[in-house]
Amino acid sequence: MESIDAIKRLAALAQDSRLAVFRQLVKAGKEGLAAGDIARSLGITPNTLSAQLTILTNAGLATSRRDGRSIIYAADYDAMSALLIYLTEDCCQGRPEVCAGLADVAGRAVCAR
């Protein structure tokens, strides 16, 4: 992963309502959520939300598909995984001080499958 792509993803997540949107998408899973439902539940106007979803999508963190009149957005888990791996390996060079706690957390999550 290129650092410029990492920066795009970091910037996409570095804003309160976008981070909230992304969390909702993660929670919603593969089925995803309609743009309108997200806007309603977060109290964001539809046009503003649309701009934020575009930013998340351009960063690679979300995908979209049309379903009838709605557009359904879903989190891209692979992109998020790639970002975390970039931060861990490239940016932090796998330093044990950074990785130790993370290995526990990620490992536990995988084992709980």
Next chain:
Amino acid sequence: MESIDAIKRLAALAQDSRLAVFRQLVKAGKEGLAAGDIARSLGITPNTLSAQLTILTNAGLATSRRDGRSIIYAADYDAMSALLIYLTEDCCQGRPEVCAGLADVAGRAVCAR
């Protein structure tokens, strides 16, 4: 970790020269680097770099201490670790799709100690 702190850290890293600074600090280890050396090696004016170091420091990602005429900056590994754990656990809810590759990377890094 609060989401507002995570956003601060994400924003601090979401800019090319700040990310480059942070990478250098990680590479430099606990001893850290003098502000002037960072400015020279990255070709940033000292006042601009100072502003960026302040942002990294306020986000908790760097610490500073004076040594003679120089001010030495160092990466705060704990803060970075906390951010990665936040993104993995809180934001991504430990989803295996996100965690699997990360568990490998972080685990390998820890085992290589």
Next chain:
DNA sequence: TCCATATTTCCATTATTATAGAATTATGGA
């Protein structure tokens, strides 16, 4: 076809961020 719903695009406004010149502060050495 006509209408309501869902979302996006266009546009303007406001707020925030990035950058660097100039001045200031702090330290160490002659």
Next chain:
DNA sequence: TCCATAATTCTATAATAATGGAAATATGGA
């Protein structure tokens, strides 16, 4: 004390991002 070096703070400017009203586009149903 005086000077050179290191870094920061002050200030202004330019660039980018966030927000929302209004209009446009797309879909499904009567």
